[in-house]
Amino acid sequence: MIWQLDLFLLMLVVICALATITVKDLLSATIIFSAYSFLMCLLWAEMGAVDVAFTEATVGAGVSTIFFIAAIFRTTRRSKD
Amino acid sequence: MKLPALLATLVTGALLLYGTADFAVWGDPKSPPNSNISVHYVEQAVKETHVPNIVTAILGDYRGYDTMFELVVIYCAGMAVMGILRRREDS
Amino acid sequence: MKITSHEARERISHRDTILETTVRLMIPFIQLYGLYVIVHGHYSPGGGFQGGVVLGASLIMFALAFGLTASKNYMTESLNIIIANAGALIFTGIAALCALLGGMFLDYSVLANILPIDPISWRSHGIFLVEVGVGMGVMTIMISIYWDMASAGRLDEGL
Numbered sequence: 001m002i003w004q005l006d007l008f009l010l011m012l013v014v015i016c017a018l019a020t021i022t023v024k025d026l027l028s029a030t031i032i033f034s035a036y037s038f039l040m041c042l043l044w045a046e047m048g049a050v051d052v053a054f055t056e057a058t059v060g061a062g063v064s065t066i067f068f069i070a071a072i073f074r075t076t077r078r079s080k081d
Numbered sequence: 082m083k084l085p086a087l088l089a090t091l092v093t094g095a096l097l098l099y100g101t102a103d104f105a106v107w108g109d110p111k112s113p114p115n116s117n118i119s120v121h122y123v124e125q126a127v128k129e130t131h132v133p134n135i136v137t138a139i140l141g142d143y144r145g146y147d148t149m150f151e152l153v154v155i156y157c158a159g160m161a162v163m164g165i166l167r168r169r170e171d172s
Numbered sequence: 173m174k175i176t177s178h179e180a181r182e183r184i185s186h187r188d189t190i191l192e193t194t195v196r197l198m199i200p201f202i203q204l205y206g207l208y209v210i211v212h213g214h215y216s217p218g219g220g221f222q223g224g225v226v227l228g229a230s231l232i233m234f235a236l237a238f239g240l241t242a243s244k245n246y247m248t249e250s251l252n253i254i255i256a257n258a259g260a261l262i263f264t265g266i267a268a269l270c271a272l273l274g275g276m277f278l279d280y281s282v283l284a285n286i287l288p289i290d291p292i293s294w295r296s297h298g299i300f301l302v303e304v305g306v307g308m309g310v311m312t313i314m315i316s317i318y319w320d321m322a323s324a325g326r327l328d329e330g331l
Contacts, residue, residue, distance in 0.1 A: 047107075058225040063229055063318075066229075067317065067318065070322040073322065074322075129295065131295065131296040132296050136217070137213050137299060137303075141299035141302055145302070146278065148263075148306065149263055149278070151221070152305070152309050153260065155309065155313050158313070158317070163320060165325075166320040166321070166324065168324075
């Protein structure tokens with residue numbers, strides 16, 4: 001557990017989380033959320049929980065992004081608020 | 082409407098951060114979660130199940146109920162999406 | 173910006189050689205990797221859930237590149253539902269079989285009454301059978317959710 005790498009990854013996670021809820025374009029928010037999932041995956045792997053990191057990479061960064069994009073494709077791309 | 086929401090979020094976040102103060106230290110072998118049943122799993126998992134990966138041994142054998150209902154939850158989610166969204170051609 | 177179904181169909185009918193070739197080359201390796209993750213879950217990170225998601229993602233990728241109707245030639249609607257139910261039934265069936273054979277629910281060592289191997293080895297093999305069930309169920313449910321969400325339930329055109 002390297003605390004410099006931890007701090008760097010956690011800062012990127014916070015930046016991605018804030019960007020996800022502030023961006024108006026929902027497609028951009030989905031892609032930033034995918035990056036957030038990937039950074040969380042790196043954090044899990046760095047803490048030694050490789051199985052959780054694998055699940056996060058496949059489900060969080062992979063399939064759920066496709067589901068979000070499919071939902072945006074069928075509804076609207078612009079956020080109301 | 083935004084100010085009360087911000088205040089509620091900040092108060093909840095502060096409470097959660099206050100709650101983490103009582104957590105065990107990360108990786109501490111003497112902490113309560115690491116000193117009861119985990120010792121048995123770590124020492125006996127290979128002997129009792131012949132599975133070298135302890136995560137698989139716990140998920141598949143010791144905590145089989147958990148994995149079973151995880152599959153049931155995903156199955157129910159898929160069936161719910163199918164029941165709500167899927168339309169026949171003739172209707 | 174709402175995309176009408178006519179525009180979507182026009183977009184689907186436009187085929188891209190680079191995309192199709194890349195996907196055609198990548199899919200066998202992705203599926204092989206998914207099977208490896210399921211089968212090798214005893215020795216390395218992974219297991220039924222992760223491998224099932226990887227296998228499902230390979231077919232979702234096929235549907236993204238070639239269109240949703242083309243992907244239904246490889247995994248038909250009825251086969252999808254059959255595999256999903258079979259996956260859930262394998263897990264719960266093995267668990268109930270253990271209970272019927274006189275052991276505890278999900279106690280795989282009593283399966284040695286059917287096929288006489290070492291009961292400890294049966295616990296390892298029981299985990300493997302259960303992981304295969306999880307992989308089948310998760311793979312088909314992921315594909316099914318993608319089909320329904322991308323085509324609004326009509327299963328005629330995808331993204």
